[in-house]
Amino acid sequence: MNNDNMDRRSFLDYILGGSILATLAAVLYPVLAYLKPPEAAEAMTSSIKVGKLEEFPPDSSKIFKFGRKPGILIRSPDGELKAFNATCTHLSCVVQYRRDLGVIWCACHNGRFNLNGKNISGPPPRPLEEFDVHVKDDEIYVSRRSA
Amino acid sequence: MRLYKLFKLFAIIIIVMTVHLPAQGIQSTCIDCHGLLEDEMTAPVDSFENDVHNRPGLGCVGCHGGDNTSDDLVESMSPEKGFIGTPGPLEIPELCSKCHSDPDFMKTYNPSLPTDQYSKYLTSIHGKKSEEGDKKVAHCSSCHGAHGIRPSKNPLSAVYDKNIPATCAGCHNDSAYMAAYSIPTDQVRNYKQSVHGIALLEKGDLGAPTCNDCHGNHGAIPPDAESIDKVCGLCHHNNMVDFEKSSHADYFSLMEKPACESCHSNHLIEPPSTEMLSGEEPVCAQCHFEDDGTGALEAANMMADRIDSLEAVIASTEEQIEKADQKGLFVTDGLFALKDARQKVYKSRTAVHTFNADTVVEITAAGFNQAVEARTIAEELLDNYVFRRKGLAVSVVVLLILAFSIWIKVRRKESSQ
Numbered sequence: 001m002n003n004d005n006m007d008r009r010s011f012l013d014y015i016l017g018g019s020i021l022a023t024l025a026a027v028l029y030p031v032l033a034y035l036k037p038p039e040a041a042e043a044m045t046s047s048i049k050v051g052k053l054e055e056f057p058p059d060s061s062k063i064f065k066f067g068r069k070p071g072i073l074i075r076s077p078d079g080e081l082k083a084f085n086a087t088c089t090h091l092s093c094v095v096q097y098r099r100d101l102g103v104i105w106c107a108c109h110n111g112r113f114n115l116n117g118k119n120i121s122g123p124p125p126r127p128l129e130e131f132d133v134h135v136k137d138d139e140i141y142v143s144r145r146s147a
Numbered sequence: 148m149r150l151y152k153l154f155k156l157f158a159i160i161i162i163v164m165t166v167h168l169p170a171q172g173i174q175s176t177c178i179d180c181h182g183l184l185e186d187e188m189t190a191p192v193d194s195f196e197n198d199v200h201n202r203p204g205l206g207c208v209g210c211h212g213g214d215n216t217s218d219d220l221v222e223s224m225s226p227e228k229g230f231i232g233t234p235g236p237l238e239i240p241e242l243c244s245k246c247h248s249d250p251d252f253m254k255t256y257n258p259s260l261p262t263d264q265y266s267k268y269l270t271s272i273h274g275k276k277s278e279e280g281d282k283k284v285a286h287c288s289s290c291h292g293a294h295g296i297r298p299s300k301n302p303l304s305a306v307y308d309k310n311i312p313a314t315c316a317g318c319h320n321d322s323a324y325m326a327a328y329s330i331p332t333d334q335v336r337n338y339k340q341s342v343h344g345i346a347l348l349e350k351g352d353l354g355a356p357t358c359n360d361c362h363g364n365h366g367a368i369p370p371d372a373e374s375i376d377k378v379c380g381l382c383h384h385n386n387m388v389d390f391e392k393s394s395h396a397d398y399f400s401l402m403e404k405p406a407c408e409s410c411h412s413n414h415l416i417e418p419p420s421t422e423m424l425s426g427e428e429p430v431c432a433q434c435h436f437e438d439d440g441t442g443a444l445e446a447a448n449m450m451a452d453r454i455d456s457l458e459a460v461i462a463s464t465e466e467q468i469e470k471a472d473q474k475g476l477f478v479t480d481g482l483f484a485l486k487d488a489r490q491k492v493y494k495s496r497t498a499v500h501t502f503n504a505d506t507v508v509e510i511t512a513a514g515f516n517q518a519v520e521a522r523t524i525a526e527e528l529l530d531n532y533v534f535r536r537k538g539l540a541v542s543v544v545v546l547l548i549l550a551f552s553i554w555i556k557v558r559r560k561e562s563s564q
Contacts, residue, residue: 012555019549026542068479070486090354094490108493109354110384123354123382 047143053135056081061097064142070094071131071142072104076115083142084117085129095128104128175215176223177207194295197303203256210234210242237277239286240268267366274366283324285367290314306364309347311357312338334358337415356382376406383407389500409433419496425451446504453511454495460518461488467525476528484521488514 045067056062056075063086064071072086074097084104088095093108103120104113111122118127134141182192195201200209208215212229214222224230234242244265246252253262268274268287276284290306297304305314316335318324325332338344338358346355361370361378370378380387390396390406399406410423410430423430424447435443464485472478491514498506 009559012552012559015548016552016556019545019552022545023542023549026538026545029538065479065483068482070483090352093493094486107385107497109382110380111354123352125353 045144047141050083050140050142053138053140056140059099063094063096066131066142066144072097073133073140073142074104074115077102080115081133081135081140082115082117083131083133084113085131087128088124089119089126089128090122090124175206176218177211177213177215179218180220191294194292198294198296199298200296205256209246236282236284236286236289237280239288240265240274240277243287264365267363271363271365271367272369283318283327285318289318306359308353308357309351311359312344312348315358334414337412341414341416342418343416371405373400375408379407383497385497386500389497393500393502395502421451421455424448424499443502446502449504450495450499450507453508454492454499457488457492457495457511457514457518460515460522461485461492464488464518464522464525467522467529471525471528471532474529474532476532478525478528481521481524481528484517484524488517488521490514491517 048064048066050062050064050071050073056073058075058079059077061072061074064073066085070086071083072095073081073083075081084095086095087093088106088108088111090106090109090111093106095104095106095111095113097103098105101112102115104115104117105111106122106124109123111124112120113124113128114120116127117130119125130145131142132145134143178192178195181189183189191207195207206215207213208229211233212231213224214228214230217223217228222228224232231238247260248262248265250262253260264287269278273284273286277286292305297307299306301307302309304310312335319330320332320335322332335358339348343355343357346352347357359367360381362368376387376390386407396406398404399409410433411417411419420426429444429447431443431447435441437444464481468478468481468485471481491510495507495510495514498510501507
């Protein structure tokens, strides 16, 4: 009888001890996970670092992620840095810099924009959205223009 | 009735003569008189108010001649003062060209406006027929109107992009009017159902081509077989480049077959689909047949199959990405990979015009990799989400067990005391 009581008690103690350990784990896991949280989408990207100035010789370009949209950074032949939303204003294809033509070009319907982002030929109905470009300590930062 | 009209005219003359206006106050005696008339005699006055020529002060005499400063009916409309009355359809193009073909004159009003409209018009079917004395063909005011002319960028203009199909349809949709010319009259009806017509007229895409983008406006003429791919290539540049490099270019030229039109039709251009390659009536089968030694139909089937498969993978991946997005997970990387995959679909559709299945296979293979990358990102995100949910459930169960165990332990303690 006493042995039965002892067995039941120790079983309950095991359960209790195990539960306390599991509870500690359940409490500690989120704490540890908090230190390395899952990636969550930023409400609206306003500024990002695109790269180092030395990576962009004159007459070069790079497509980069700007929030959920692609951006395009262009260093013109005379060294000026320009950045735009790389989504064509016609049917949302991604535009590219054509060194041979000296324009921003959309392969989908031959739409062309000048290096100020203005639509100059083809179907695009309006200019590309322009971003601000800042260089600080040889790093290039692109930011959304405030309205 | 005639007596009544004469009486009315006489009354107007009396009114005009009795109202003494100082010479410098008279803007236009044409408008003073015609404004008092009715129906077609006063219509020009009303519509000219918004005419582009009215704003810089170009009045009635610019086209009709006469003297708009004279309040004398006979003098103001005398041939000696250059009055020509209503110009006939054969005279209108030359009349308009007096100003519009004169760069020096146009510079003073609108330097950005071209001055080659009349010379182009003479090269058009309309212009050539007009030169032959055909009064039915379109001339300047057939499209632009006569007294309510607005700039082409004005949405109220008859030659505003969205209004052009209706303007051309005014004649080209009228089978009785067009009977003498033995050309179809279904162009505008077909255009409205085409991918271009729907884009322009229903979706409001002003970049979509309207009649004059393919035919020209003042020099309107159907593009010939040799030039049609260049006309379409204005927008579909890569398709044109691929086609011109392909083995088909020479054959089409040799057979005088129009390049794009042979497969896509002209006015009734439907959105391209892989049905054109492997459907029940593939366009390739217009020239090719099974086992004709070229392997064309087999290649067409393969291209269609690869593009369809890629699109199917993209569609299912899109669902996964959307599912993850709705759960607030970070899907940007997946979206970018998916966008790249979609670009490969566009690219592979364009590459169909190389008529080389290997090229399409190569592009779609890259697209598959990007779609798989996007899918992997989405699945990892969703797996992680499920793991966290399960973890939460386990934690809750453990906490309940703990609470229950403590409750039993406390009861035991109490009963043992």
